[in-house]
Amino acid sequence: MSEKLEKVMDIKNFSFTYNGANKPSLKNINLPIYFKKVTALIGPSGCGKSTFLRSLNRIHDLYPGNKYEGEILLKDIETGDMENILKYKKENELIKLRQRVGMIFQKPTPFPMSIFDNIAYGLRLMGKKNKKFLEEKVEEALKSSALWKEVKDRLKDDARGLSGGQQQRLCIARAIAVEPEVLLMDEPTSALDPLSTLAIEELVTKLKEKVTIVIVTHNMQQASRVSDWTAFMYLGELIEYGTTEQIFISPHEKRTADYIAGKFG
């Protein structure tokens, strides 16, 4: 790879323990996230990939008693400094973090409101009220998520009336409307049919021009299709990390090779 790589996030010696658990679910993870690249997290279920992803915007903080250790650094766009997000304590710091690091879930999560209000929700939370501005942003986000043509005539309709695939693209539009630096995707296609899955994958490839993406996936083909970098996790540890090409073609670790070959998982 000839282009210059720039880290937007850097995870150092990161461990995570769930409330009440006696041993950590994630142990000593070190991983860079590169700017405007797609990083895939793969591994058998229960390996901690979702737990890890959910640490990156500290959504774990919704439930009391969870423990983080180590550092998760996120680049400050203005100063270029790396800031440890695990140091954030105040609620407004967490809110700001979540606006900078968006998230897409396993299942589509349309809010119980209209399509337009769904997309505008994040902007409104940020205090943007100008109608014209919101309309522009909504249109832009829907266009970026390849949904504009399908919904432009029914923006006032309840978002829950859309199909599953459309709902998930709506959620992506909703997340990118606030222009996050990083977008976390937690098995975004696991609840979708193959055609919708394809649409989302195309979208991911397109979106990386704008935003850094970290995607958790069960699906090996998906990881190889959409990602630039791949991390293989097993039993709460990061086993191997490298370019997607290297991981899939010549993995260094035997466990990685076995997993990719479908011997377990």
Next chain:
Amino acid sequence: MRLIINKIILILSTLAAILGLVFLFWILITLTIKGFASVNLYIFTHDLIDNGLRNLLIGQFILAFIAVLIGVPLGMIAGIYLQEYSFNNKFATFIRNLSDVMMSAPSIVIGTFVYAIMVNPIGHLNGWAGAIALGIMMLPIVVRTTDDMLGLVPKELREAGVAIGAPKYKVIFNIIIKAAKVGIMTGLLLAFARIIGETAPLLFTSGNSQYFTLNLNHEFPSLTVAIYNLATMPDKHLVDIAWAGAFVLTLFVLIINLLGRYIVKEKK
């Protein structure tokens, strides 16, 4: 600003919860203090005429028990129809709605109805009327419980039963009801707890009696009606008896509720 609003609302919610709980525990605490002060062995061994509760407790229990005998079979069979035979046709939907309406009908109105059909024609209050009023109160609750609980039984179980060659009513009685047994039992227990504390439907159906009686053709002793009458008496001793009755009644109702909760938990 957003954070301040957030804080304010969360604090208000917590305060509301505390306020609500203060009232509710206030009730429980007074009840316990008053109850403990006036409950003793004497009131369980004497009738109201001798300032005891014995006839009232037995009377209330008999009324509720007859109500169960009326409400449970009828309600269960109706519930079975709704869930197993109706195929959710319009009639079933209609009956379900009616049953819910009946469940929310003011209990005193049920009392007036039973007065009209069972007290007025006979000419005097009688125990049967009270029991039937409670039975009518219980009916929709049983229908709802049975309907809901049978609905939770997986379809495959019915199909498997029919596939073996059993007629439908046998499948229902031998398989489906057994599968839903715990849920239905719990529902019935809670329905019983609900009607045993009813007062309004009894006021002018079975009324109250100071004496011990098992004769349902006349006025019949009732704990709740007695509490209502005694509590407004000027004689402090009688008021204390009312508190004792209130305490025993509440304790009984709460124990049944806890029991229902325990059964559900065991099942899980």
Next chain:
Amino acid sequence: MEFIFKKISSLSAAFILVLLTAVFIVLFLYAKPAIKKYGLHFIIDPRWDVSVPIKEKTPTKTNNIKSQKNKNNNIEVSDADVLAALGITNTNAKTETIYGGLVPLVGTILSTLIAMLFAVPIAMGIAIFLSEISPPLINKPVGIAIELLAAIPSIIYGMWGLFYFGPFISHIFGGSSVSLLVAGLVLGIMIIPFMASLTRDSMNTTPNILKESAYAMGATKFEVIKDIIFPYARKGIIGSIILALGRALGETMAVAFVIGGVFTFPKKITDPTVSIPVVLANNFAESSGMSLSALFYLALILFILSFIIIFSAKFYFLKNKN
């Protein structure tokens, strides 16, 4: 056998229809004399058990005589009233007793209104607290306590209101310890646990993932509650409020102890008045003839009111099912 059972079961279901229709018809038949006599005027007539002279249409001879006669009549009436109040019936004065349902109707509506105004915010607060704020350690016992409190017979609430809460309220707000205000508040306290536990249950049906994705957008807890949970669980929350409203409207025992039971309009919120269920509870046993019929008329009105409320709730559910 199968056929027989199927028939029996469908008849049992139909029995509910028969029963409900029977309630309606029987109440109507017993109320009929009163309906015939007073018509719909009954619901706007504030007089209950009040003796009034029968207006005689005496043939008038001259205007002068007529006016004199009227004057005489008036004096006679007031005398009769005084006598009646003293418990002496004047057989010479032709009077009839009028029954009107306005006072208990207003009492019912006002006490229910006070109950709702008091209970809805607190019940919502409790539901929010239980489903979104409280730590698991507190959540469970408080949740169980609320559910148990919903199971306590209403007569207990009434008794507590009479001996403890009523005096407490009159101490703060003045007035009598039995009043419209006390009745409304006791009613409110009675429906709080019921409303709170139903509301919490429907709030809890909001999928976690939906809440998380709102938090992931940077929403605060209040914003998640307002924008996600309430809209999502709207149907269930409104349903629980309406069910609680139905309960408050038809409640007898919690109110009977503390509303006062007098047939007067409350001039202040701390004045005693009466509600339909309480009128029924207090007067049914001693009534006969027209007064009994008037009571059935009141029961019918109450039944129809609760019918309308529950059906509107049902209709609302059905409309929003899609």
